[in-house]
Amino acid sequence: MRSKLFVPASRPELFSKALASAADGLCFDLEDAVAPTRKAEARDRLAAFLRSGGLAGARQKIIVRINAASTPHFADDIRAVAQAGVDVVNLPKPRSVDDVRAAAAALQQAEQTNGVLAPIGLLLNIEEPVALRLAAELAAASPRVVGLQMGLGDMFEPLGMARRDAISVQATMFALRMAAGEAGVYAYDSAFADIADAAGYRAEAELARRMGFLGKTCIHPSQVAIANDVFRPTDAEIAHARKVLQAAREADASGAGAYVVDGKMVDAPFVARAEQIVASARALDLPAG
Known part of the structure; x- marks a missing residue:
């Protein structure tokens, strides 16, 4: 909303x-x-x-x-x-x-x-x-x-x-x-x-x-x-969120904890935020992958 x-x-x-x-x-x-x-x-x-x-x-x-x-x-x-x-x-x-x-x-x-x-x-x-x-x-x-x-x-x-x-x-x-x-x-x-x-x-x-x-x-x-x-997620935010979620899937598969996306360390709170951004983009019919 x-x-x-x-x-x-x-x-x-x-x-x-x-x-x-x-x-x-x-x-x-x-x-x-x-x-x-x-x-x-x-x-x-x-x-x-x-x-x-x-x-x-x-x-x-x-x-x-x-x-x-x-x-x-x-x-x-x-x-x-x-x-x-x-x-x-x-x-x-x-x-x-x-x-x-x-x-x-x-x-x-x-x-x-x-x-x-x-x-x-x-x-x-x-x-x-x-x-x-x-x-x-x-x-x-x-x-x-x-x-x-x-x-x-x-x-x-x-x-x-x-x-x-x-x-x-x-x-x-x-x-x-x-x-x-x-x-x-x-x-x-x-x-x-x-x-x-x-x-x-x-x-x-x-x-x-x-x-x-x-x-x-x-x-x-x-x-x-x-x-x-x-309050619309920007294209850059959506793209970064997709990268974070992809990296999270790869880290889960390999058993890694924290990892790096675009030069920044990422762990669970950042993944949760990325999930929120992608969900918001989908709700607004924006390209979210």
């Missing part, structure tokens, strides 16, 4: 356009993109769309961002959106393990009520200092958790921190990436609010890719192509 495009749940006229986009994932948003006075309306419209089979044939991963556990909308949101075709529920602002477990329990109940057979995952937004400190624990709170998502705007603005300060951005992203790694889930990058600054979006996406993030959030369709390009 190189790119994840936000779609306001209050604007059903955008649903079909989003499904026709090049984004790898779509996030139908009941939280920030919906005015408080329109929450119930947006929920009803999205639920009707999901029940109508509007997602039939969708190639994207389908995500719904609900309202936080501390809001009066939380329970109704989960009951409404736990529908067939939804892959992941995006939980904003979890502050404790109990928040995550409550979401998981509510999802299980809603799945049973709505006849959903495939378990729906949870993507946790890490948007507050307490959540960053507890990120690994939050990710391990339920087997439903599939990833942690960075929320830099929500994290920085209340603290008076500059959203574009490179040192702060990298330090925060590093902390989240390590927490995701500890919990064995993926890390997903934040939104970038300056839609006109394509170069800035690309630079932040490239940083996220170097840090092992899965992809980047898009708040506008113009950002999708950039994210897809940045």
